[in-house]
Amino acid sequence: MLQTVKTNASTVLRVGVVGVGVMGSNHARVLAELPGVVLAGVADMNRKQAHHVGSTLGCPAVGSIEELLDRGVDAVSIAAPTHLHRDIALACIARGVHVLVEKPIASTVAEGDDIIAAARRAGVTLMIGHVERFNPAVQAIAEAIRGEDILSIAITRVGPFPPRMSNVGVVIDLAVHDIDLICWFTGSKIVEVQPQLSNAVAEREDIALLQFRTASGVLAHINTNWLTPFKARTVHVATKRKYVIGDLLTRQVTECYGFQPDGSYSMRHLSVGHAEPLRAELMAFIKSVREGAPPPVTGEDGVASLAVAIQCLDGRTDTELAPKSLPVVEVAPAPRRTRAAFVHS
Ligand SMILES: NC(=O)c1ccc[n+]([C@@H]2O[C@H](COP(=O)([O-])OP(=O)(O)OC[C@H]3O[C@@H](n4cnc5c(N)ncnc54)[C@H](O)[C@@H]3O)[C@@H](O)[C@H]2O)c1
Numbered sequence: 373m374l375q376t377v378k379t380n381a382s383t384v385l386r387v388g389v390v391g392v393g394v395m396g397s398n399h400a401r402v403l404a405e406l407p408g409v410v411l412a413g414v415a416d417m418n419r420k421q422a423h424h425v426g427s428t429l430g431c432p433a434v435g436s437i438e439e440l441l442d443r444g445v446d447a448v449s450i451a452a453p454t455h456l457h458r459d460i461a462l463a464c465i466a467r468g469v470h471v472l473v474e475k476p477i478a479s480t481v482a483e484g485d486d487i488i489a490a491a492r493r494a495g496v497t498l499m500i501g502h503v504e505r506f507n508p509a510v511q512a513i514a515e516a517i518r519g520e521d522i523l524s525i526a527i528t529r530v531g532p533f534p535p536r537m538s539n540v541g542v543v544i545d546l547a548v549h550d551i552d553l554i555c556w557f558t559g560s561k562i563v564e565v566q567p568q569l570s571n572a573v574a575e576r577e578d579i580a581l582l583q584f585r586t587a588s589g590v591l592a593h594i595n596t597n598w599l600t601p602f603k604a605r606t607v608h609v610a611t612k613r614k615y616v617i618g619d620l621l622t623r624q625v626t627e628c629y630g631f632q633p634d635g636s637y638s639m640r641h642l643s644v645g646h647a648e649p650l651r652a653e654l655m656a657f658i659k660s661v662r663e664g665a666p667p668p669v670t671g672e673d674g675v676a677s678l679a680v681a682i683q684c685l686d687g688r689t690d691t692e693l694a695p696k697s698l699p700v701v702e703v704a705p706a707p708r709r710t711r712a713a714f715v716h717s
Contacts, residue, residue, distance in 0.1 A: 386412035391452030477674030488671035499667035500674030508645035520611035541576030560588035
């Protein structure tokens with residue numbers, strides 16, 4: 373889809389951030405440093421937090437989205453709690469403002485669809501913050517498997533309980549990243565889900581073993597939990613000719629290739645970049661806004677991964693049988709946790 377609202381490449385883009393908690397304060401930090409961008413302001417209903425971030429970064433701080441829009445912005449990053457994404461996005465889009473919406477796109481598929489429809493009508497750029505796609509290790513894996521015949525994908529994303537529990541479990545909080553990666557790596561959609569969930573300690577699921585089949589026939593597996601005392605994020609991809617192993621934290625990516633009948637094979641470490649994923653994501657968003665080109669992570673991508681995540685929670689297995697709009701998973705406001713500002717999440 374070609375966007376209709378373009379911004380001249382030579383003009384400085386005025387970009388704001390809505391919700392400057394853990395994630396949004398990082399958006400603001402990165403935007404403040406991007407060339408061709410002015411951090412036009414930060415908005416947070418917690419005015420103290422807005423002022424803290426605004427004074428640290430030297431930008432205006434306001435208490436509401438309306439005040440931010442009234443200051444004049446070309447684009448905003450929305451990093452408020454997920455249950456507010458739809459209303460905040462619609463308010464921005466109604467003023468012709470381009471939006472980057474943090475993942476997950478919204479609390480429900482219907483709300484995500486509303487954002488997509490509004491952005492399309494207004495001709496503004498809508499991108500979803502599936503930041504893992506911009507992790508250099510993920511990009512090295514994607515490059516290594518490009519054009520290969522993918523057979524299976526296994527992703528592990530485990531760690532300890534987060535310092536502040538929201539009322540979503542590991543599927544919406546963590547697995548949604550990997551559902552997006554599976555669709556992106558395969559260029560296909562998930563057509564079958566086999567979820568195993570358990571809430572061992574928390575109110576919501578804190579262990580999830582999720583199995584998928586894509587329309588292209590790839591088998592995929594996500595192992596995620598909050599019961600592991602250390603963080604681990606690994607991706608293994610088997611193709612007909614290669615086996616690629618990536619550690620998303622250490623950013624080491626290795627490929628095994630040249631399989632021989634005697635079981636021997638060769639191994640090499642692949643070159644992996646050093647870019648900060650959030651910076652790469654925000655640069656891609658700004659580029660799409662400037663060029664009026666489709667963003668690398670579309671609203672449809674965001675809804676697709678949310679829909680699969682919700683199906684895992686519902687226990688439905690056949691995605692083709694699922695109704696277009698799936699039931700509401702309430703993503704209500706969470707009690708505040710103590711936070712060190714600018715902690716990289
Ligand atoms: N991409 C990732 O890896 C990643 C990581 C963490 C969080 N997230 C997403 O980012 C979003 C925010 O998560 P977080 O952990 O930063 O939450 P947070 O609670 O730390 O921050 C949210 C901020 O939004 C503010 N806020 C609440 N209502 C508001 C309103 N009406 N207008 C303006 N500001 C408002 C809150 O005061 C708070 O400061 C969520 O959608 C979450 O899923 C994404």
